[in-house]
Amino acid sequence: MTGITDPQSDALARSRAQWAAPQADDGSLLRDFLRQFTRSGLAVGALVVFTSIVLAAVFAPVLAPQNPYDLMQLDIMDGRLSPGSQGYTGTTFWLGTDDQGRDLLSGILYGLRISLLVGAGSALIAAVVGTAVGLVAAYAGGRTETLLMRLVDLQLSFPTILTALMILAVLGKGIFNVMLALIIVEWAIYARTARASAMSERRREYVEAAESLALPRWRIVFRHILPNCMPALIVIATIQIASAIAFEATLSFLGLGVPITEPSLGLLISNGYRYMLAGDYWTSFFPGVALLITIVSINLVGDHLRDVLNPRMER
Amino acid sequence: MITWLIRRLFQAALVLLSMTVLVFIGVNVIGNPVDIMISPEATQDVRQRAIEALGFDQPLWRQYLTFMGNALQGDIGNSYVYNQPAFDIILQRLPATLELALVALFLSVVIGIPLGLYAGLYPDNLLSKAIMAFSILGFSLPTFWVGLMMIMVFTVMLGWLPSIGRGETVEVLGMRWSFLTWDGIQHLILPALNLSLYKISMVMRLTRAGVRETISKDFVKFARAKGLSPRRIILVHVLKNIMIPVVTVIGLGFGGTIAFAVVTESVFAWPGMGKLIIDSINVLDRPMIVAYLMMIVIIFVTINLIVDLIYTTLDPRVRLETQE
Numbered sequence: 001m002t003g004i005t006d007p008q009s010d011a012l013a014r015s016r017a018q019w020a021a022p023q024a025d026d027g028s029l030l031r032d033f034l035r036q037f038t039r040s041g042l043a044v045g046a047l048v049v050f051t052s053i054v055l056a057a058v059f060a061p062v063l064a065p066q067n068p069y070d071l072m073q074l075d076i077m078d079g080r081l082s083p084g085s086q087g088y089t090g091t092t093f094w095l096g097t098d099d100q101g102r103d104l105l106s107g108i109l110y111g112l113r114i115s116l117l118v119g120a121g122s123a124l125i126a127a128v129v130g131t132a133v134g135l136v137a138a139y140a141g142g143r144t145e146t147l148l149m150r151l152v153d154l155q156l157s158f159p160t161i162l163t164a165l166m167i168l169a170v171l172g173k174g175i176f177n178v179m180l181a182l183i184i185v186e187w188a189i190y191a192r193t194a195r196a197s198a199m200s201e202r203r204r205e206y207v208e209a210a211e212s213l214a215l216p217r218w219r220i221v222f223r224h225i226l227p228n229c230m231p232a233l234i235v236i237a238t239i240q241i242a243s244a245i246a247f248e249a250t251l252s253f254l255g256l257g258v259p260i261t262e263p264s265l266g267l268l269i270s271n272g273y274r275y276m277l278a279g280d281y282w283t284s285f286f287p288g289v290a291l292l293i294t295i296v297s298i299n300l301v302g303d304h305l306r307d308v309l310n311p312r313m314e315r
Numbered sequence: 316m317i318t319w320l321i322r323r324l325f326q327a328a329l330v331l332l333s334m335t336v337l338v339f340i341g342v343n344v345i346g347n348p349v350d351i352m353i354s355p356e357a358t359q360d361v362r363q364r365a366i367e368a369l370g371f372d373q374p375l376w377r378q379y380l381t382f383m384g385n386a387l388q389g390d391i392g393n394s395y396v397y398n399q400p401a402f403d404i405i406l407q408r409l410p411a412t413l414e415l416a417l418v419a420l421f422l423s424v425v426i427g428i429p430l431g432l433y434a435g436l437y438p439d440n441l442l443s444k445a446i447m448a449f450s451i452l453g454f455s456l457p458t459f460w461v462g463l464m465m466i467m468v469f470t471v472m473l474g475w476l477p478s479i480g481r482g483e484t485v486e487v488l489g490m491r492w493s494f495l496t497w498d499g500i501q502h503l504i505l506p507a508l509n510l511s512l513y514k515i516s517m518v519m520r521l522t523r524a525g526v527r528e529t530i531s532k533d534f535v536k537f538a539r540a541k542g543l544s545p546r547r548i549i550l551v552h553v554l555k556n557i558m559i560p561v562v563t564v565i566g567l568g569f570g571g572t573i574a575f576a577v578v579t580e581s582v583f584a585w586p587g588m589g590k591l592i593i594d595s596i597n598v599l600d601r602p603m604i605v606a607y608l609m610m611i612v613i614i615f616v617t618i619n620l621i622v623d624l625i626y627t628t629l630d631p632r633v634r635l636e637t638q639e
Contacts, residue, residue, distance in 0.1 A: 080400045160576040162611060169604045170341045246457045252580055253459045254593055266459075273463055273582075281467050288460040299455050 020172075036308045044303030053290075064106035067176040069262065083282050086267045096282040097250040098271060104282065107268055108290045114264035118175060119245030122182035127237050129183065129227070130190025137191070138198035139221045140194070149195065155188035158297040160247065168256045178257050182244050192234045231309035238302035249291055262275075265291045323623060327616045334418040334612040335386065338605055339379050360427035376475060378494070382583065391609065392602035396595070401606035402553070405588060411481060414492055416572045420565060423514035428561070430515075431522025436529065446519060453516030458575065462509040462582035464589050479584045506583040510576055517564055525557030532556075538636030561628070570615040 038044055056063060083096040083104075095104040137148040155163070162180040171177045195289045201207065202225065210220045249258035250265030253273075258264045263271065272283025366372050378404035385391065394401045434443040470478040481491075481502055529535060530553060539547045552587055575590035584590070588607060610639070 002612055021466065121516065137579075159571040162574045165574075165577065165592065165596065166341060166608065168336075169592075225478070249457055250459055250578055255597060256593070266457075269460060269463065271549070276463065276467055277471060281471070284460075284463050285467070289462065292456065295455050295457070299451075 002077075020305070033297050033308065036129050036271040037304065040307075043301055046297040046300035046304075049293060050301060053112065053294050053297070054116065056109055057116050060109040060113055061108075063231045064109045066103050066106045068102045068107045068110050082310060083286075095165065098268075098275075098283050104268075104286055108265065110292060111265045111268050111287060112264055112283025112294070114175075114258055114262055115245050115248060115266070115294070117181070118248045118258065118264065119288075120180055120241050121246075122179040123237060123244040124185040125179070125188050126186035126240070127233065130187035131194040131229075131233060134191040134219050135185065135198050135226060135229070138195045138202060139217065139225070146194075148191070152188040152191045153193075155184075156192070160185045161250070162253060164247070165256070168172060168251070171239035173256055175258050175262075178248060178251055181251070185247070186244060187242055189240060190233065190236060193232055194229055196230045198225050201225045201228045201284070217231070235302060235306045235309055238298060238305055242302065245298075246295050265294075323620055328619055330616055331612060335383060336379070337605075338531050338608045338612075339382055370426065371601060386609065392605045394595075394603045394606075395600045396598060396603070399518060401600075401602040402601065403612075404591070405606045405610050408586065408588045408591050410491060411585060412576050412580070412589060414494060415503070415506055415576055415585060415587060416569065418494065418503055419511035419514065419572055419576075419577065420569060422507055422511040423518050426511075427515045427518025430552075431519040431527055434519065435523040435526025435530070436549070438559065443523075446521050447523070450516035450519050453512045456512075458509060458513065459582050461512060462506075462579060465505050465509055465567060466582070476505050478505050481586060494584060497585075508578050508580040510572060513571065514565070514568060514574075517568070518561060521560050521564055522557060526553060529553050529556050562622065562625055566618060566625060570611070570618050573614060610634050 061067070097103055133148055133152075137145040144292065154266070156177065163185050167181040167184060168177055170182070198221075207220060207224060210224050215224075248257060248264060249269070252264050252266030253270040255270065258267055260267065268287035269284045269291070272280065272285075276284050344485050379478075393399050394400060394404055395406055418625055430446050434446045435438075437443050467479040468477045481499060486492075492499070535548060535552060539545075543552075576585075576587060577593060579585065579586045580589035581593055588610065590608040592604065594600075595607070
């Protein structure tokens with residue numbers, strides 16, 4: 001072999017490798033997906049950040065310097081300390097304290113748990129409900145479809161905050177009602193997405209094949225069509241989780257969300273707001289930054305997922 | 316045109332009617348008004364008399380008809396807190412919210428369209444990339460936190476702008492407006508900017524996408540070949556063609572802007588409808604809640620109607636279709 005590489009054979013080899021690649025790991029959609037996903041450094045970084053946030057929330061009791069819900073551990077003498085200052089008993093509060101002497105770092109770690117739980121929980125329930133509605137509408141067609149889709153249009157034409165206000169005005173505050181409001185706000189988006197992708201899947205040959213085999217309808221819808229709609233739904237779900245977290249924070253900020261005994265990030269920000277005009281920037285600033293990093297990292301992952309999973313989808 | 320307008324007005328009335336049913340059911344059936352309006356310590360006898368006096372013993376459809384009959388006369392009941400007709404209080408607060416939303420709308424147009432145009436014309440420019448990055452932030456940052464940070468920077472740290480309330484107002488046409496006094500304008504800047512951030516990002520993105528798409532079309536090439544100045548091509552030919560999606564978003568979004576003013580008003584203590592509804596929910600002032608919801612629905616229906624009208628002037632094809 002000479003040292004010179006023939007550009008043509010080089011290109012050939014590369015294209016051969018490209019053709020061979022899917023066969024090399026055929027059946028391994030996951031590996032294929034991972035390889036594509038890791039191409040974007042930004043998305044991988046965002047995923048790492050988001051995973052750390054989730055881990056920090058899960059292990060909050062271990063990581064947090066104090067339990068912010070345990071009134072015995074709070075000392076009113078430590079109230080409104082600036083970040084990095086030492087408390088009455090000698091502990092250092094890296095992010096400062098709120099008016100009741102609660103360590104803000106611990107507050108944020110525990111608050112993340114509530115925010116993530118409410119946000120992700122309601123987004124997932126909304127995903128299940130909305131997807132089911134969308135699939136049924138797409139497969140049933142006719143009057144059922146018209147009715148369900150009209151409902152979806154109605155829901156989507158209404159500003160989210162108004163729907164939430166209505167629900168919370170009628171039912172009152174509390175974690176459960178906030179989740180209900182989030183689910184009602186978000187289900188329609190899943191329904192529309194599920195229907196759109198199910199409509200295009202319906203005309204495929206494999207559905208026809210399944211119908212020829214006289215498989216039961218529910219089986220065709222949930223075992224054949226649904227798995228093929230998953231990519232689009234996963235993308236929507238990722239972005240909806242971020243918006244659910246942001247929305248929960250907004251509702252809690254307005255005082256309509258989670259109870260004061262178990263503050264989410266939004267409520268922490270709202271509590272800090274009262275002291276901000278007096279110059280205590282940290283009580284609103286740091287929970288807000290935590291919220292921001294969470295939302296932006298999820299959105300970055302979601303944005304890249306969209307490119308990887310469904311290049312045809314409109315931006 | 317007239318037939319079309321009548322048909323649209325009829326549709327609007329229908330939407331309004333179905334919304335009253337929804338609101339009525341929501342407030343009177345899901346939530347039990349009896350529990351709220353009558354003290355739990357009241358004796359059975361007092362309770363029964365109160366139920367009769369308030370008409371809660373009537374069948375639901377009759378209650379609804381009474382409610383509608385009163386509502387048509389502008390009477391939704393007295394606010395429990397202010398002890399005045401709830402609708403009057405909403406009307407008093409409406410100008411503040413409208414002013415805020417209109418200024419926000421204005422900002423989103425005068426900031427969003429030029430920036431979007433620039434980003435669309437020079438997509439590889441560094442400034443364009445900065446504009447796009449800003450728009451992503453505008454989408455994902457929660458409004459209330461941005462508002463808080465604005466207060467922190469511009470009021471607390473720099474001391475440039477006030478952040479609480481409406482400032483000095485002037486009465487014109489029986490309503491109080493802030494934008495006519497210098498003090499009022501200063502008070503308006505931060506809340507209006509806060510409310511418009513999301514809209515600015517949206518308008519920017521739409522304009523950019525529209526410009527990118529339109530600029531390569533044949534009629535633009537033709538205009539260029541005809542020797543028209545680039546300024547005229549962009550400001551007349553391109554801009555006119557991208558106005559439809561922009562008008563849709565701005566116009567239909569105006570209802571959303573009014574609804575989302577709830578958040579901005581709470582942050583900046585702006586004495587509008589949004590702040591009122593939050594306070595009313597917190598004290599369970601039901602007539603107030605009903606009045607607010609009805610008001611929002613009316614605003615919504617009106618906006619839809621106006622946007623449709625603007626459509627027909629912007630795009631003659633729309634008019635042709637509806638006249639069949």
